[in-house]
Amino acid sequence: MGSQTNLAPRSTKTAYLRQLGALLWKDLLIELRSRDAVAAMMVFGVLTLTVFNFAFELRTDSVSLVAPGVLWVAILFAGTLGLGRTFSHERERGSMEGLLLCPADHGTIFVAKFIANLTFIGAAEVVILPIYNSFFDVPVLRPEVVGVIILATIGFAAVGTIFGAMAVNTRAKEVMLPVLLLPIVTPLIIGAVRATGILIDGEPLSEAWTWIKLLIAVDVVYLIVSFLMFEFALEDWG
Amino acid sequence: MFGPNGSGKTTLLRILAGLSKATKGKIEIGRFSYEKHTRALRERIGVVGHHTYLYDDLTAEENLVFYARMFGLERPEESAGEALERVGVYQRRRERVRNLSRGMRQRVSLARATIHDPDILIMDEPDTGLDQDACNRIDDFLALSRRLRTMVVATHNLSLGLRLCEGHLILDKGHVAHQDMAPKVTIEELELLYQSVTGP
Numbered sequence: 001m002g003s004q005t006n007l008a009p010r011s012t013k014t015a016y017l018r019q020l021g022a023l024l025w026k027d028l029l030i031e032l033r034s035r036d037a038v039a040a041m042m043v044f045g046v047l048t049l050t051v052f053n054f055a056f057e058l059r060t061d062s063v064s065l066v067a068p069g070v071l072w073v074a075i076l077f078a079g080t081l082g083l084g085r086t087f088s089h090e091r092e093r094g095s096m097e098g099l100l101l102c103p104a105d106h107g108t109i110f111v112a113k114f115i116a117n118l119t120f121i122g123a124a125e126v127v128i129l130p131i132y133n134s135f136f137d138v139p140v141l142r143p144e145v146v147g148v149i150i151l152a153t154i155g156f157a158a159v160g161t162i163f164g165a166m167a168v169n170t171r172a173k174e175v176m177l178p179v180l181l182l183p184i185v186t187p188l189i190i191g192a193v194r195a196t197g198i199l200i201d202g203e204p205l206s207e208a209w210t211w212i213k214l215l216i217a218v219d220v221v222y223l224i225v226s227f228l229m230f231e232f233a234l235e236d237w238g
Numbered sequence: 239m240f241g242p243n244g245s246g247k248t249t250l251l252r253i254l255a256g257l258s259k260a261t262k263g264k265i266e267i268g269r270f271s272y273e274k275h276t277r278a279l280r281e282r283i284g285v286v287g288h289h290t291y292l293y294d295d296l297t298a299e300e301n302l303v304f305y306a307r308m309f310g311l312e313r314p315e316e317s318a319g320e321a322l323e324r325v326g327v328y329q330r331r332r333e334r335v336r337n338l339s340r341g342m343r344q345r346v347s348l349a350r351a352t353i354h355d356p357d358i359l360i361m362d363e364p365d366t367g368l369d370q371d372a373c374n375r376i377d378d379f380l381a382l383s384r385r386l387r388t389m390v391v392a393t394h395n396l397s398l399g400l401r402l403c404e405g406h407l408i409l410d411k412g413h414v415a416h417q418d419m420a421p422k423v424t425i426e427e428l429e430l431l432y433q434s435v436t437g438p
Contacts, residue, residue: 015310018307018310019307019308019310021307022304022307022308023308025304026293026296026304029295029296029300030293030295030296033295034295089293089294089295094287094288094289094290094291095289095291095292095293097257097287097289097291098289098291098292098305098350099308100256100257101255101256101257101280101283101285101291102280102305102308102309103276103277103278103280103281103308103309103310104308
């Protein structure tokens with residue numbers, strides 16, 4: 001090794017976008033073939049809605065009072081299930097260590113995982129929302145409501161990505177992720193439920209604006225903090 | 239690097255590879271360190287560990303194309319094909335890794351570790367769990383590889399280590415019990431030395 005003295009980087013600019021593209025391509029292709037995360041999320045989400053549909057049909061006169069909460073319970077629980085699975089395939093064959101051995105910033109890995117998780121949760125929501133609309137007969141497919149759902153999903157995917165990376169290395173990983181994640185996303189849930197409730201009641205967008213601002217602020221905080229802290233979450237993998 | 243189980247071979251290799259941090263001391267490779275030159279070192283080091291670092295749901299070729307892109311290679315598909323050709327797995331490149339035998343996976347892992355033409359190849363027991371044919375194939379590949387790069391190999395196979403490497407360490411209970419960077423020993427002498435250093 002004494003002859004290895006010229007170790008200047010071979011390129012002054014690493015192809016971040018190329019690595020990001022490779023990471024995303026890898027995760028999307030694996031999910032397309034294994035259907036681990038998205039299928040589980042879709043099934044769990046639909047199951048949750050079905051249970052609530054029968055429960056509230058029998059007991060509650062005003063479904064609109066509970067409808068926003070039902071939607072977010074379905075999305076959050078289904079999403080938590082999926083987030084847990086997206087890191088589990090990195091444990092097989094030690095794949096995450098393989099990523100850590102590449103000349104890639106940890107931030108690049110985070111962004112790729114975040115976009116993948118956002119895509120998977122979004123795919124599940126594409127199935128959940130029409131079924132929810134049908135069961136509860138509430139106007140959830142309107143652009144402003146979908147916009148709120150997207151905003152909340154962004155924040156959820158951001159913090160879910162970092163906690164997913166942490167939880168998968170613990171012994172009780174199935175329990176640890178919801179235990180860590182759900183308390184942290186409480187501001188997000190509150191904002192999402194309130195904004196969704198106002199909008200599906202037919203109120204104007206301005207009435208929900210306070211809650212939408214909360215969602216935007218929470219998203220920014222979650223994204224920045226998760227991006228910065230992801231490096232520490234990866235220490236458990238090395 | 240030789241030593242009984244638990245002597246610290248894997249720990250030392252992981253520290254060399256930058257996967258673990260030393261609790262004391264520091265690692266310098268050609269006067270460069272992981273703290274200041276992480277990217278440069280990563281571009282120049284290949285690692286074959288206990289895990290293959292491959293994705294079961296991707297084919298051998300897809301795995302290598304992925305890593306080629308992560309290492310910034312200009313023609314990832316071509317590089318992947320060449321790497322698989324070198325380890326003799328090119329014919330099976332379109333099969334998913336989960337369907338490959340242990341020996342084939344290890345060869346694909348070797349291809350993955352060398353696809354970016356590293357200056358240093360770190361290997362942790364590369365022939366463990368393989369049958370004789372797979373071992374011979376890997377030995378042949380490593381014999382060629384040693385002419386192109388520096389190799390650091392942890393192994394229980396004294397014969398393999400003696401054949402591949404110019405120098406050796408014997409670890410025992412986390413310490414270097416013996417080292418010789420230019421040994422002229424036979425395999426029998428090495429076996430006696432190993433037993434005397436590591437004890438019964």
